Structure formats: structure tokens, C-alpha cells
Amino acid sequence: MKFIVNPITVFIILIVLGSCKNKEQKSATTIETTDMEYYMEPYRPQFHFSPEEKWMNDPNGMVYHKGMYHLFYQYHPDDIVWGPMHWGHATSRDLVHWEHKPIALFPDVHGHIFSGSSVVDKNNTSGFGTTENPPLVAIFTYHLMEGEKSGRTDFQTQGIAYSLDNGDTWTKYEGNPVIGNEGIKDFRDPKVMWHEASRKWVMTLVAGDHAKFYGSQDLKQWELIGDFGKDKGAHGGVWECPDLIPMKVEGSEEEKWVLLISINPGAPNGGSGTQYFVGDFDGNTFSTAQKETQWVDWGTDNYAGVTFSNTPRGEHIFIGWMSNWTYAQVTPTEKWRSAMTLPRKLSLKKIGGKYKLFNYPIDAFPIKDIGNLDNEVFLKPDQKLNFEYANLNTSEIVFKTILNDFKIAICNPMGEELVLIFDAENNILKLDRSNSGKVDFHEKFGIPIQEMPVENLPNEAFEVRIILDLSSIELFLNKGQYAMTAQIFPNAPFNTITFENTSSENHSFKRYRVQAIERIWQSQ
Numbered sequence: 001m002k003f004i005v006n007p008i009t010v011f012i013i014l015i016v017l018g019s020c021k022n023k024e025q026k027s028a029t030t031i032e033t034t035d036m037e038y039y040m041e042p043y044r045p046q047f048h049f050s051p052e053e054k055w056m057n058d059p060n061g062m063v064y065h066k067g068m069y070h071l072f073y074q075y076h077p078d079d080i081v082w083g084p085m086h087w088g089h090a091t092s093r094d095l096v097h098w099e100h101k102p103i104a105l106f107p108d109v110h111g112h113i114f115s116g117s118s119v120v121d122k123n124n125t126s127g128f129g130t131t132e133n134p135p136l137v138a139i140f141t142y143h144l145m146e147g148e149k150s151g152r153t154d155f156q157t158q159g160i161a162y163s164l165d166n167g168d169t170w171t172k173y174e175g176n177p178v179i180g181n182e183g184i185k186d187f188r189d190p191k192v193m194w195h196e197a198s199r200k201w202v203m204t205l206v207a208g209d210h211a212k213f214y215g216s217q218d219l220k221q222w223e224l225i226g227d228f229g230k231d232k233g234a235h236g237g238v239w240e241c242p243d244l245i246p247m248k249v250e251g252s253e254e255e256k257w258v259l260l261i262s263i264n265p266g267a268p269n270g271g272s273g274t275q276y277f278v279g280d281f282d283g284n285t286f287s288t289a290q291k292e293t294q295w296v297d298w299g300t301d302n303y304a305g306v307t308f309s310n311t312p313r314g315e316h317i318f319i320g321w322m323s324n325w326t327y328a329q330v331t332p333t334e335k336w337r338s339a340m341t342l343p344r345k346l347s348l349k350k351i352g353g354k355y356k357l358f359n360y361p362i363d364a365f366p367i368k369d370i371g372n373l374d375n376e377v378f379l380k381p382d383q384k385l386n387f388e389y390a391n392l393n394t395s396e397i398v399f400k401t402i403l404n405d406f407k408i409a410i411c412n413p414m415g416e417e418l419v420l421i422f423d424a425e426n427n428i429l430k431l432d433r434s435n436s437g438k439v440d441f442h443e444k445f446g447i448p449i450q451e452m453p454v455e456n457l458p459n460e461a462f463e464v465r466i467i468l469d470l471s472s473i474e475l476f477l478n479k480g481q482y483a484m485t486a487q488i489f490p491n492a493p494f495n496t497i498t499f500e501n502t503s504s505e506n507h508s509f510k511r512y513r514v515q516a517i518e519r520i521w522q523s524q
């Protein structure tokens with residue numbers, strides 16, 4: 001076997017019989033730097049977006065304008081638990097490095113600012129700007145706390161605000177709310193797009209157990225044009241955060257519409273998750289022939305994800321909130337709480353006669369090789385192979401394999417491990433974080449083992465990509481055909497990967513790469 005090893009890093013390969021467990025106990029690593037303290041608190045994601053401090057949930061208003069990607073987000077500036085919602089704001093030129101901006105939208109007499117979207121009103125249909133300086137228009141839900149507390153059902157309405165200085169300052173429309181409420185308790189999360197075929201703005205929003213569509217010429221006056229979903233898809237909880245996206249089926253001229261719907265609870269591994277439908281949109285309503293429920297991501301921690309509007313090449317770039325309402329408010333961080341998933345490119349493919357939405361990280365993160373094996377690595381039945389590194393905490397592990405019975409354990413010197421189990425007989429991939437570090441802050445965090453049924457994976461070797469940040473794992477099979485995202489809180493850095501062949505036949509993997517991903521944060 002020939003190993004190609006990057007000389008700058010410590011890379012030891014060992015074939016051992018033992019597993020990661022039963023190692024000597026060492027205390028958690030502490031970070032001792034001073035000028036590098038920014039974004040260095042325990043569990044602080046190094047290359048994922050998180051707010052400098054306090055509570056964050058859903059991504060909101062994601063839009064590209066004048067060379068800048070804007071990420072707004074549900075934000076509670078006074079605490080690390082959910083509370084009166086504002087829109088926090090950050091900008092990026094490359095979707096990798098982010099600059100924090102002042103809070104964009106504050107609560108007002110109509111209520112707190114819940115989730116929503118933004119658009120570039122290029123033709124100044126709203127009249128808020130000019131065609132030379134088109135306004136950015138944010139469309140969001142107002143949540144009137146007093147209304148909710150007094151037992152009313154009409155406390156969620158839709159409002160708009162505009163910015164003429166590329167998102168720096170925002171003015172609320174004096175005619176708010178632009179859509180009132182006739183008594184629907186959960187009536188929120190407007191996502192707006194320009195529908196060229198019918199030459200109007202189309203808003204998708206959710207109303208408890210279904211989506212509603214509204215049309216407008218000016219973003220101010222809205223008319224109900226359709227609804228979808230009472231009898232379709234998963235209904236284990238409330239529908240939230242929709243997104244309606246026109247997509248070309250890859251390798252063909254076929255156009256379909258994808259409708260993302262987050263649901264809480266009712267996700268396949270408990271709590272919050274995002275389902276999708278592939279179908280058609282006729283300018284008024286969405287329809288689909290899809291029978292089974294499809295999920296964007298099978299892990300516990302990818303919620304409320306939607307796509308950017310107005311992207312330069314018309315790409316569909318998705319970001320989700322990397323948490324789950326089941327335990328989001330008690331995760332073991334102190335200064336801030338929650339991060340976003342990596343930005344992921346969505347694509348639509350037809351596989352085994354079914355439309356399948358792929359999601360896969362954008363290719364923009366600076367990486368550095370830690371260890372590469374170009375040759376195929378063979379494992380006999382029951383054989384285990386350990387790879388040890390100085391630190392695996394901010395890295396990606398990529399290799400190619402066919403679906404077979406095998407197990408990957410990513411471990412630290414404290415005996416904590418994150419385990420992936422490939423069960424080829426049942427076509428299931430399992431993620432076990434029960435012994436991955438801190439899990440006891442909530443009874444449902446560690447258990448049960450998360451499961452992802454996989455079908456129609458290629459018969460030949462496909463890519464497995466595992467991305468680890470200080471408090472997350474994102475797993476992608478076959479370049480995004482399947483995704484699984486989960487938070488983790490290990491007490492020491494991971495430093496070992498064990499591959500174990502649990503089948504009765506020889507098993508191999510190839511093109512094994514381990515790459516460090518560069519930290520994106522610098523004191524601002």
C-alpha cells in the first residue's frame with residue numbers, strides 16, 4: 001500500500017484490534033490564547049455562521065444584492081434563549097466569511113419580527129426606491145405577543161420594510177400589516193419571489209397544516225391565489241418556513257417546482273425537520289404527484305432552511321438553522337446559542353424514476369490536506385483500521401465506497417465517539433451520538449440513534465463526505481443525494497477515525513482524504 005502523506009502534518013496510520021474506547025482519560029482541552037480569543041469559546045463553530053452573542057434561530061431574508069450576500073436571522077439580543085424576535089444581520093461576499101451588522105428589524109406596535117424573506121425590487125414596483133436605486137424589500141411576520149397571551153388567534157400578520165442603502169438601514173412601511181389575519185393561529189414565514197410567467201410577486205406562507213399562496217403587483221397589496229398541502233406530506237406538527245423554488249432537472253430541459261416545508265415536530269428522527277415536494281406551480285397554486293414524504297436532511301439539526309433570492313448565477317443556495325426545537329434552548333453554550341448549516345447548493349435530479357433534491361456544500365471553503373491515501377484500502381471481515389491525527393475538530397473526511405456493512409467511529413482521547421453505521425442489508429445509515437460528549441443537557445439529545453433510509457445509491461463507489469466543526473457533523477452521501485446534520489458537544493477534540501468492516505466479506509474504500517478547514521472568524 002502506498003501512502004501519500006502531506007509532510008506538514010502529523011499523520012499516523014495504525015492497524016489495531018481495539019476500538020476508540022478504553023483510552024486513557026484526559027481532561028477537556030482549554031484554549032489559552034489571548035489575541036485569538038474571538039470566536040474561540042468552547043464549542044464555537046470555526047467555519048459556520050453563528051452570532052457574536054445571544055440567541056439565534058431561523059435564517060431570514062437571504063438575498064444577494066450589489067455583490068453582497070445578506071443573511072438575516074431570528075435574533076434575541078438580550079438572552080441565549082428565544083424571546084422577543086428581531087432580525088439580526090450579517091453580510092458576506094463569498095458565503096464563507098461574514099461581517100456582523102447592526103440589528104436590521106426591531107419589534108414595533110404590530111409585534112415581534114418573525115421569519116420571512118427579502119427581494120430586490122428591480123423595477124421599483126413598490127415605489128419605495130427608484131429604478132436606478134431599487135429597494136431591498138423585506139417581507140416578514142409580525143407576532144403580537146399580547147394578542148397570543150390574551151387567547152386571540154389573529155396575532156400573526158405580515159409586514160414589509162425597505163432599505164435603500166443595501167440593507168444598512170430599514171424603514172417599515174406605514175401601511176403595515178400588508179396581510180391581516182382572519183383567525184389562523186399559525187400564519188407566518190412569507191417567502192416571496194418574482195414569478196415571471198404571470199408577471200407578479202408570489203408569496204408562499206404557511207397556515208398551520210398547509211401553505212397559502214398570495215399574488216401582488218407592488219408587494220403592498222396581496223391577494224390569496226391558492227393553497228396546498230392539507231392532505232399531502234408529513235403532518236406531525238406545524239408547517240413553517242416555506243420556500244417555492246423553480247428548478248431544472250439536471251441533464252434535461254424539464255422544469256419543476258420544489259416546495260420546502262419545515263415541520264415541527266414530526267421530523268423522521270424527532271422534533272424539527274424539513275420536507276420537500278417536487279411538482280408544478282401554475283402561477284396560482286402548487287400541485288404534486290409525489291406520494292411519499294421526502295426530507296432535505298435526515299439528521300436532527302437542520303431546520304427552517306430556505307434559499308437566497310437573486311443569486312448571481314441563479315443558483316439555489318440553501319442555509320438552515322443547525323438546531324432542533326426539542327433541545328435548542330438548552331444546548332451547552334454560554335455566550336451565544338446556535339449556528340447555521342454550511343451554505344448548500346440545491347440541485348434536482350431524477351433517480352430511479354423519482355425526483356430527488358440534492359443538497360451539498362458550496363465549494364468555497366479554504367482547505368488544507370492533512371492526509372491522503374490514493375490507493376484502495378482493503379478490510380477483511382471484522383478488521384478495524386485506525387487513523388490518528390493531531391486534531392480533527394475542524395476538518396472534512398472524504399472517501400469513496402460502495403454501500404456495505406461497516407462502521408466508522410470518530411473518537412477523542414476521553415473515549416467519546418461519534419459513530420456512523422452503514423447497514424447495507426436494510427439500506428439504512430445510522431448516526432449514534434449517544435457517547436459523543438455532553439448529551440445529558442436534554443433527555444432526547446443522545447438517544448435514539450438517528451436513522452436515514454437510503455435507496456437508489458449508485459452501485460459503484462460513491463462519495464462519503466463528513467464535515468466536522470467544533471459542535472457539528474454534516475454528512476453527505478453521493479454529493480448530496482443524502483444529507484444528515486447533527487450537533488455534537490465533545491469534551492475533547494476528536495483525533496481518531498476507526499473504520500471497521502462489520503460484514504462477512506472483504507470491504508474497501510478509496511480516495512481517502514482528510515482536510516483541515518480554515519477558521520473563518522477574525523476579530524472585527
Ligand code: FRU
Binds near residue numbers: 057
Ligand atoms: C421556525 C419558527 C418560525 C417563526 C420563528 C419564530 O423555527 O417557529 O415559524 O417565524 O421560528 O422565531
